[in-house]
Every structure is written in C-alpha cells, then in structure tokens.
Amino acid sequence: MAVEIERKFLVVGDAWRDAAHASQFFAQGYLNQTGRASVRVRIEGEQANLNLKAARVGSSRAEYEYPIPLAEAREILDQLTLTPPVEKTRHWLEHAGHVWEIDEFVGANAPLVVAEIELDAPDEAFARPDWLGAEITDDVRYYNHALAFAPYSQWGDGQ
Numbered sequence: 001m002a003v004e005i006e007r008k009f010l011v012v013g014d015a016w017r018d019a020a021h022a023s024q025f026f027a028q029g030y031l032n033q034t035g036r037a038s039v040r041v042r043i044e045g046e047q048a049n050l051n052l053k054a055a056r057v058g059s060s061r062a063e064y065e066y067p068i069p070l071a072e073a074r075e076i077l078d079q080l081t082l083t084p085p086v087e088k089t090r091h092w093l094e095h096a097g098h099v100w101e102i103d104e105f106v107g108a109n110a111p112l113v114v115a116e117i118e119l120d121a122p123d124e125a126f127a128r129p130d131w132l133g134a135e136i137t138d139d140v141r142y143y144n145h146a147l148a149f150a151p152y153s154q155w156g157d158g159q
Contacts, residue, residue: 088109
C-alpha cells in the first residue's frame, strides 16, 4: 500500500520566498464529497493525475496516484467536479535536509499559505524554519478536499 506521511503547518511571513528553487501552478477538483477516500483530478503544469487518498485526518494516509491525459483532466475539471477547482502555486525549497512544499492558494482560498513536509516516519525529527507557524496536520479544514467545499475565504473571523 502507498502511504503518505505528511505534516502541515501555516506559514508566517514571506521569508521562505528567497529559498524557493521551483514553483508550479496546480488546479485540482474533487469527484466526491464523502466516503472512505477523496477522489480528485489534479493538473500540475502540463501533467495531470487521478488521485485517491484515504479520507482520514492525520499525518499518515493511504494515497494512490495515476497519470491521465491532460485534455481529459481539463474536461473532468470543467464538467465533472463538484466544486470549482482549488487553485494554488506550489513552491519547493530545502531546509536542513528536508524538502518543503509551500502552497500559496489563490481564488476562494486566498490568502492562505500552507507548508507541507513529507517524512519517512510519523515521528521523524526535522528542523523548524523561522517562517513555520502553527501545525494544522490534524485540522481537517485545511485539507485541500475540505477547502474545495468550504473555502478559506468563507470561514469568517473564526479562522
């Protein structure tokens, strides 16, 4: 089974920008709202994937991803997803031996900025960069699937 071990954090400030070595625009949409797994189509630049991810909260989740034709992914996003796509620019940077992914959301989820780190074990140690804010790994509201159905801009003052 493919298992993703990932922790999520809010990002504080813009100090991370100077360390970013690559960026890519993403658009992803979801084909279901409930169930044991989220089913999404994601376009990353000129590539597209169908992704199945266990619908559970936490740092370790089963995940499967399969390439699909870009033209078909665009059709699926336009015609079959339940909500408008979640759109973001993903930036990659390295800090103390780990690769961080910084997702800078646009549209209905702006101005949300989230950092993710993939680990080899749930308890793996890592250095915390200065721009790392509160951990949100266990807060389902920040999962991309949840953001598709309840965008960050609609949360109100209780964010």
